Amino acid sequence: MQYPLLDWIRDSWAGEFVRGVFWMSPLLEGLHFVGMALLAGGVCIVDLSVLGVVRDMPVKRLGGFLPWSLAGFGINLLTGLLLFAAAPAAFAFNRAFQFKMLCILLAGANALWFLIDTKRAKLTSALSLVFWLIVIVCARLIPFVPND
Amino acid sequence: MSEFLNSLAASPIGVWVGESSGYPLLLVLHSIGLALLVGMLVVIDLCVLGLGAPAMPPGALRNIMRISWSGLLLAVLSGSLLFVVDGNKYYYSFTFRLKLTCIVLGAWLAIALSRHLRQSPVRSAGAAVRIAAAASLLCWLGAIMAGRLMAYVN
Numbered sequence: 001m002q003y004p005l006l007d008w009i010r011d012s013w014a015g016e017f018v019r020g021v022f023w024m025s026p027l028l029e030g031l032h033f034v035g036m037a038l039l040a041g042g043v044c045i046v047d048l049s050v051l052g053v054v055r056d057m058p059v060k061r062l063g064g065f066l067p068w069s070l071a072g073f074g075i076n077l078l079t080g081l082l083l084f085a086a087a088p089a090a091f092a093f094n095r096a097f098q099f100k101m102l103c104i105l106l107a108g109a110n111a112l113w114f115l116i117d118t119k120r121a122k123l124t125s126a127l128s129l130v131f132w133l134i135v136i137v138c139a140r141l142i143p144f145v146p147n148d
Numbered sequence: 149m150s151e152f153l154n155s156l157a158a159s160p161i162g163v164w165v166g167e168s169s170g171y172p173l174l175l176v177l178h179s180i181g182l183a184l185l186v187g188m189l190v191v192i193d194l195c196v197l198g199l200g201a202p203a204m205p206p207g208a209l210r211n212i213m214r215i216s217w218s219g220l221l222l223a224v225l226s227g228s229l230l231f232v233v234d235g236n237k238y239y240y241s242f243t244f245r246l247k248l249t250c251i252v253l254g255a256w257l258a259i260a261l262s263r264h265l266r267q268s269p270v271r272s273a274g275a276a277v278r279i280a281a282a283a284s285l286l287c288w289l290g291a292i293m294a295g296r297l298m299a300y301v302n
Contacts, residue, residue, distance in 0.1 A: 026296055027293075029296050030292055033182075033295070033296060036183060037182070037186040037187045037190055037288070037292065038190060041186070041191040042187075042191065044187055044188065045188070045191055049208070053211065054212060055207045055211055056207030056211075057208040058205070061201045064201030065191060065200060065201055068190075068194060068200065136176075136180060136183060137179075137180075140175050140179045
């Protein structure tokens with residue numbers, strides 16, 4: 001089945017750019033992992049501190065780690081969009097990729113929920129860890145899951 | 149060495165990892181391990197460089213290092229099994245050797261840094277400590293990029 005939007009993305013300057021330079025995809029993937037490490041580090045420190053696994057971390061300091069999580073997320077959003085543009089159909093029809101995107105949305109919604117209602121901090125922290133863990137698992141499985 | 153690595157690949161473990169769902173499972177565990185290992189150490193490095201939270205209490209540092217080392221353990225165990233599948237290719241691979249060098253250097257710097265931070269607060273980190281933290285970041289960046297590159301070049 002043809003999806004004009006995916007074709008448009010594939011034929012965009014971004015798609016052409018990434019496909020055009022043979023080392024661009026490996027570089028973008030490497031940076032995608034770097035972003036993941038930044039995001040994972042920040043998220044883990046905050047969530048594990050709230051859950052008491054990391055002890056003695058003053059709660060008011062936790063905000064200092066968030067900018068790095070956001071930076072990691074930003075790097076991954078940018079590299080992810082470029083990687084997607086290079087081969088949209090390969091990702092869009094992949095179940096693992098679809099589930100990964102869903103869990104990212106859930107993680108984001110969970111974070112928003114925490115900003116609005118800080119009462120159930122331990123629950124949102126635990127959920128955050130679960131969602132991001134699933135994101136990592138799904139991402140790793142993308143090459144192994146057959147496309148629809 | 150070549151023959152030994154070939155026999156490893158042909159062993160029951162090598163075959164199981166290479167031909168079953170063991171391989172993606174190990175890759176998943178390897179990714180989780182590296183996320184914990186590098187994620188925690190990067191946070192500490194950024195704190196030392198004055199770019200993160202201004203304080204790293206010793207109790208918190210201890211827990212964070214413990215999490216980081218369990219990440220390393222997970223990555224090494226899963227990595228060893230992944231290695232077995234095609235030992236000959238990996239052993240002689242430049243990118244693989246580069247990756248391991250970066251990891252060893254990074255781990256050594258992490259031990260030195262955590263030892264220092266147990267005695268002195270993050271805020272008072274001198275030039276040498278900051279250089280070590282910056283070098284540590286470069287090592288982990290190198291390890292990650294070399295790791296990714298392994299899928300493309302030898």
